[in-house]
Amino acid sequence: MIESVLEFRVRYAETDQMGVVHHANYLVWCEMGRTDLLRRLGASYAQLERQGIFLAVSDARMRLRRSARYDDLVRVRTALRRLRSRSVTFSYVVEHTDGRGTLAEVETDLICLDSARSPRKLPAALLETLRRARAPASVEGTIDVVAGPNTGVE
C-alpha cells in the first residue's frame, strides 16, 4: 500500500486563542496529504484540474484526540481507503513526529466533478492511478490492480 507521509511545522496563524491549532486547519492539512499522495502515485491534482477534473469534498469525519501547538512538528499520513466509480475516500492520521501520539483521525469522501462542476465518473486513468495506492508492496499482491469484484472499486 502506498501512503503519503508529510511533515511540517505548525504555523502561528493556525493557532487560536485556546493556544492550540484551530480544528478547521486539520482539513487543510489533510488536503495537503491528498495532494502529496496523488503525486506519489504519479498524478498531479493541479494538472487534473487543468484538464477539467475536480475532486470535491462531500463528507468529512474528524476526531480530534490531542492538541497541536505552534511550532510543533506534525506529520500527516494519508491513505486511500475506498474507491468507487464516482467517489474516493481518503483516511488521515495526524500525529506529532516525536511519538507523543495521535492528534487527529480524519476521513474525507470526495466526488468527481467535471469542468461545469457536475458530478461525473472518475476518469479511467485517474481510477488506475488511485488503484496503485492499494497495491501491496510485494509482487504477489496484484489483486487491487486488477479490476474485479474485490478491487475496492464499487
Next chain:
Amino acid sequence: MIESVLEFRVRYAETDQMGVVHHANYLVWCEMGRTDLLRRLGASYAQLERQGIFLAVSDARMRLRRSARYDDLVRVRTALRRLRSRSVTFSYVVEHTDGRGTLAEVETDLICLDSARSPRKLPAALLETLRRARAPASVEGTIDVVAGPNTGVE
C-alpha cells in the same frame, strides 16, 4: 427549542480556485453559530473562557451538499442536539438565504476543558444554560429543563 439563525455574506477569501467556498470554512461558520446560540441562551462564550471554561471540538461530521459562492448570502442554523455531563453536541444547517436549498449539514461534539486544558464536567450553570436550548417554546414543555432520565443529559 431555541435555535440560532445567523446570516452573512460569503467572503472572497473563503473561496478557493474551484470557485466555491473552501470546505474548511464551514467549521468556522458553525463556530460562529455556536457563539450566537450561547448568546441567545444568555451566555457568552468569551466570558466563559475568561472564567477558565473552554469548549473544544472533539469530533466533527460534515456533509457538503451544494456549493456556496463569493458574495452569496448564507444562513447558519445552530441547535443543541445532545447534552451530556462532559460534552455537548451541536448540529448545524448551512443554507442559502434565498431557498436554493441546503449547502451543508454539520455536527460537532465539544468537550469541556478547564484552564489547564484538562477535561472536566460542564459547570452546573453552563449545563443549565444549555438546557434552555432544548426547552419547548410553550409553557407546557418543561421536561427538558428538569433533570432526569429523559432530559438529554446522559
Next chain:
Amino acid sequence: MIESVLEFRVRYAETDQMGVVHHANYLVWCEMGRTDLLRRLGASYAQLERQGIFLAVSDARMRLRRSARYDDLVRVRTALRRLRSRSVTFSYVVEHTDGRGTLAEVETDLICLDSARSPRKLPAALLETLRRARAPASVEGTIDVVAGPNTGVE
C-alpha cells in the same frame, strides 16, 4: 463622498494564541469593505469577475494600533482614495463599534486584470462607478463625476 460602513463580530477562528485577531485577517476584512463599497456604488464585484474583470491587490500598507478580540464588534469603513486609469486605491479604518478607538488603518492598491490575468485599463463603466465614491453628498459637488484634471483619475 460615499463610504462603506460594515459591522460584524470577530470570529473565534480569527484569533491566534496571542489572544487577539491575527493581523492577516485585517486584509480579509478590508476585502469585505471593498465588496460592500462597490455594492453601494451600484456595482457587484462578483458580477465584474463573471464579466472577466478582476481587481487584484498589488500593494498593501497596514498600521495596527490596537488589538481586537474574539466576539468584539468591529467596524470597517472603506473609502476610495485614489483612482487611476489602471489602478485604484482604497483606504480603510478598522475600529471598535463602541468608540474605543482605531484598531487599524489600511490602504490597498488594486490593479485591473482581464480574464487572462493580464493588466488592463479599468473599463469605462467601472471607472464611472468608482468615481461616484468621490462625489460629494451635496448636489453642488459634481467636480469628481466630470472627467478632468482634478478628478483623481490620473
Next chain:
Amino acid sequence: MIESVLEFRVRYAETDQMGVVHHANYLVWCEMGRTDLLRRLGASYAQLERQGIFLAVSDARMRLRRSARYDDLVRVRTALRRLRSRSVTFSYVVEHTDGRGTLAEVETDLICLDSARSPRKLPAALLETLRRARAPASVEGTIDVVAGPNTGVE
C-alpha cells in the same frame, strides 16, 4: 548576514477564486520566515512567548508582483532589516523556487509586548540574538555585534 530561507508548496486552501494565492497568505508565510530566522539565530519564538515576551506586528508593507498558484514551490527569504530598542523590522522576499522571479516583497515592523500585552523594550538577550542576524559572515565584520551608533540599534 544570517537569513532564513524557507521552501514549501502552496496549499489548495491558500488559493482563491481568482486561481492564485490570496494575498493575505503572504503575511502568514512571512510569519513562518520570522519563526525560522529566530530559530537559525538560536532563539525559539514559541519559547519567548512562554517567557512572556511577545512580538506583535504593528506595521506591514506588501508589494505583490506576480501570482503564486496551487502546488507551486515557493521560497521565503527573511532578513532582519532594522533593530531598535522597542521594535524590529524584518524584510521578506517571496519567490518561486524555479527562478521565475519575485512574487512579493514584504516588510513588517514588530513591537515587543510583555505578558500583559503592554509595550516594553526588547529584552537584552533577544536584542543580542537579533543582532546576530546582522553579523557579516566574514570574521572582519564585527561592527554590528558591537553596540554603538552604527549597529542599527536606535
